Amino acid sequence: MSSLTDVAKRAQVSIATVSRVINHSDKVVEKTRVAVQKAMDELGYQPNRVARRLRQKGGRRHLLGLILPDIQNPFFAEIARGVEDVAYANQFAMILCISDENPTKEAFYLNVMQAESVDGVILPPIAERDAAVLKLAQSGMPIVTVDRTLHGASIDTVEVDNFQGAYEAVEHLIKLGHKRIGLIAGRANLSTSRDRRRGYEEALAAAKLPVRPEYIRVGDNKQASGRGLADELLSLSPRPTALFVSNNLMAVGALEAIHMKKLKVPQEVALIGFDDLPWAEALDPPLTVVRQPAYEVGRAAAEMLLKRLGDRSLPAAWLRLRPRLIVRNSC
Amino acid sequence: MSSLTDVAKRAQVSIATVSRVINHSDKVVEKTRVAVQKAMDELGYQPNRVARRLRQKGGRRHLLGLILPDIQNPFFAEIARGVEDVAYANQFAMILCISDENPTKEAFYLNVMQAESVDGVILPPIAERDAAVLKLAQSGMPIVTVDRTLHGASIDTVEVDNFQGAYEAVEHLIKLGHKRIGLIAGRANLSTSRDRRRGYEEALAAAKLPVRPEYIRVGDNKQASGRGLADELLSLSPRPTALFVSNNLMAVGALEAIHMKKLKVPQEVALIGFDDLPWAEALDPPLTVVRQPAYEVGRAAAEMLLKRLGDRSLPAAWLRLRPRLIVRNSC
DNA sequence: AAAGGCAATGTAAAGGTTTACATTTTTGCG
């Protein structure tokens, strides 16, 4: 790897001039610019991003961090895709870490972000009160929370109207005549879980239907827990005639449980999941879902972060995107 | 952010001593070690990974790069998971980039890897002859190719026995009595596509069945192309009675096409896909697949990389894992 | 008690940039 010094020698200029050429500073006359460019090309020079980042003040280090709870969840993968597209378009590289919904791991990676001097971090916080994230934010690191919101600080946020999505889904079930609607809710300390649950409850209330605690189970957003909890709910009598499942993986799990019990969907039990899946059409039956615009969430978050890097003094932005009910054949 | 200097001042020692404490060098007496540790705790000191990486020679920078063609493909997501687990266990951070099967993007990210001074890179090369990857390898960067193999250099590799997997799948179809078996193959310049195709052809040949070019279509590994090509194949007459699809997303696409044509699976057309899916059970019908041990691939690759960082002079390692046919209801 | 040896600690350079400030070159104008 050749360095600034090598280029400078070859072009017979000082390293400052080379640096200026690289950074498209205007203060360099055409002739030298060309000479330096030539030297760089001949040497195949690539600026060392590490050295650059060490020196450079925040905002222009061209590196952002993304911490996701689970890369195998298509919802988060889609967010990653959105972030990446914006990052790439702006010549940013992205450090992606997987927190596994594990506070220790999240804390470790937040430290890495700081120690790596990333320009900013995008993440869905692992809990509504997430001290580690708050601490990092306090230290001045630009942070954008996505999907889930954070309590206790005003931070740039992109979220989806979870209440609305859940409300519409349950309302749809009610319109179809369902009166006993089960809920498989997500992890309790997440804003999304709370909002979706509220949507469920209020939709029932609006239709003057009772909210029965025995029809509500709380899962951990994993497929296995969806399977187990759906199995429990469907073993009750009277059995719920419909299930609203608060996340995509648990919805797939619920579907598996339904198949194992050999129940007919939607005749014997209807099902609506939260989050779309690229293969929702190919499921048995094609799954009705509340589709979150995950790609847009990622895009918007990345754009929000870039905007903040441009001007730290901006007030905290808050974007709430609308989900959409996609009716297929599971209800 | 406090620095070495701050800690040194507070502990009344030199920065060298602090550095030695951090790096667990033995040359520091217990009393000072404790004092330094105290100062670090009080200041909440975190070593600056950037500065450290700038100074440190290769192999101990605790950063590795992973470049994946498509993070939304569950197969690659699972690989990422395997890599991440090993990385985390060894206190490595991981830069994940998405090449989108796009050579320009891949080249860009390979440059980033070099410019970021990562210790090594794990990736499935975008093509069998991938000049950009070869160049980086030549420059001395430790590289482990996964899934797909690379032509023209001896590089650490973890792959799956694609030939074997495809052979078994097609053999299985033949045993079930199928004589007209269609193939939806993957992108032509990938080793995986070639090997799987060869498995298909040889399994047919072994059963003395003809390899008919009109039953073979080449896709781009995306869902849409699987759908389109399956549609084409199923419009032929005589129509193939079984399809072997060379990747997971295309298999889902094929399933969609089959549903659209209202064909019964497996009675009217049987289907086997390559790569398992976490929700394969919930598909209509549950999909028979050749399961690749993707998580293991990731793990093994990361371990291989770490081993190489420990000793650069090791001969190139080559690991070939076995896939497994998982029979469900689609054939 | 002096000298030698060894362990602990300190000093300073190096790694590749960016950038404030200093210096040189060019330009414009009388």
Add this chain to the structure above:
DNA sequence: CGCAAAAATGTAAACCTTTACATTGCCTTT
């Protein structure tokens, strides 16, 4: 042509580590 101002370029410090080498201080040995 000469001078001032502006533009271009250069010098050196700073960013935060690690580490080779130098120094200090203590213990052992004779």
